[in-house]
Amino acid sequence: MIRYALSCAADHPFEAWFSSSSDYDDQAARGLVECPFCGSREVAKQIMAPAVAGTKKRAVPDAPLQTLMSDMAKKVRAHVEANFDYVGDTFAREARAIHEGTSEAREIYGEATPQEVRALKEDGIPCAPLPAPPPDPSKAH
Numbered sequence: 001m002i003r004y005a006l007s008c009a010a011d012h013p014f015e016a017w018f019s020s021s022s023d024y025d026d027q028a029a030r031g032l033v034e035c036p037f038c039g040s041r042e043v044a045k046q047i048m049a050p051a052v053a054g055t056k057k058r059a060v061p062d063a064p065l066q067t068l069m070s071d072m073a074k075k076v077r078a079h080v081e082a083n084f085d086y087v088g089d090t091f092a093r094e095a096r097a098i099h100e101g102t103s104e105a106r107e108i109y110g111e112a113t114p115q116e117v118r119a120l121k122e123d124g125i126p127c128a129p130l131p132a133p134p135p136d137p138s139k140a141h
Helices: 023-030 062-083 088-100 116-122
Strands: 001-008 013-018 042-045
Touching: 001 023, 023 042, 042 062
Parallel strands: none
Antiparallel strands: 001 013, 001 042
């Protein structure tokens, strides 16, 4: 696993984990890496200091860490899908209506364009990307 410090075209700093440097390069080239704040896919790596192993033992080895992170992402997604209302591509409009009090207050999820996400964030309406569904093992290369 490798952690990169990233930033988007709007200078939002964030970090992301990848299985390798080439995994980051591949995902970025396919437009799969996006800013969690505004949804921009214009993302670049930032300068980072290397992680130098100290004398302390790691609490969790790297391979299980990837599994733990994947399992947690699956649990978060499953919780949202089971407990939130799916509003499809009307997410931005419905989030705004809930925020303004013109729609029933409830937890929702759905799809939004990067521009819609940016507008929601600029207007102080909280939203965050949902972890992507895990890859389908039956469709592996």
